[in-house]
Amino acid sequence: MNILEMCDWEAAAVPLEATVEQAIRTMLDRQVGAVAVIDENRRVAGVFTERDLLRLSLGEHELRKIPVRQVMTAPVEMATRATTAGEALATMVERHYRHLPIVDDNGQLLGMLSIRNLLQARIDTLTHQLDQVRLVVR
């Protein structure tokens, strides 16, 4: 299974022109902890996450109306179809990221990989392997 198959069916995303409020509404609606921020060609310009909001909410500004592009994490680490699950997990653990956008050669958004997707996929693989080996033992 490649990392794209581990993602939720459609990545949560907002346009570059979105406000923080729109990003937050998207995260609540989709029950996710991060949205990709994309330009008019669906190229990933950055990511806005729950952790960005934590930092932001300690400031003085009126949070909701801020353009998300001003406060998103950018540049952002990304993965491609060629990135293995192991490589993606290593990047996320090392950088303390919980999400990694997957992009094509043009930088266009293909999916949003979460560390939970990766752990769940690893469990599925191990469970399958264990079933196979046990069949042999029987």
Add this chain to the structure above:
Amino acid sequence: MNILEMCDWEAAAVPLEATVEQAIRTMLDRQVGAVAVIDENRRVAGVFTERDLLRLSLGEHELRKIPVRQVMTAPVEMATRATTAGEALATMVERHYRHLPIVDDNGQLLGMLSIRNLLQARIDTLTHQLDQVRLVVR
């Protein structure tokens, strides 16, 4: 391994009198997505999470100074030492929780279990089982 052994060494917590700002600072310092809100006897009164902050930040109020007890999730689902990993995972998936406080008979905080702790522990168990079975096959 019981669920308490899966938790981080010390649960992040703030007193009932804390402000939202103190809760957020604790989450940032400890790099966690949730804090337990505890009374003077370390009894869990509620939980404040990144998702609570998402909802809260859509409002008009000056976020940082709000008492956390006004906006925490309470009453909150809890686990005990007797809760199995399977039961804890079922609760979290069903209720869309990513965190579950573990408490003793007096309701005092013992640990904070995250869905990531549970998935990681499941991977460790499966990996160990696979190693054992493969030893037998050889």
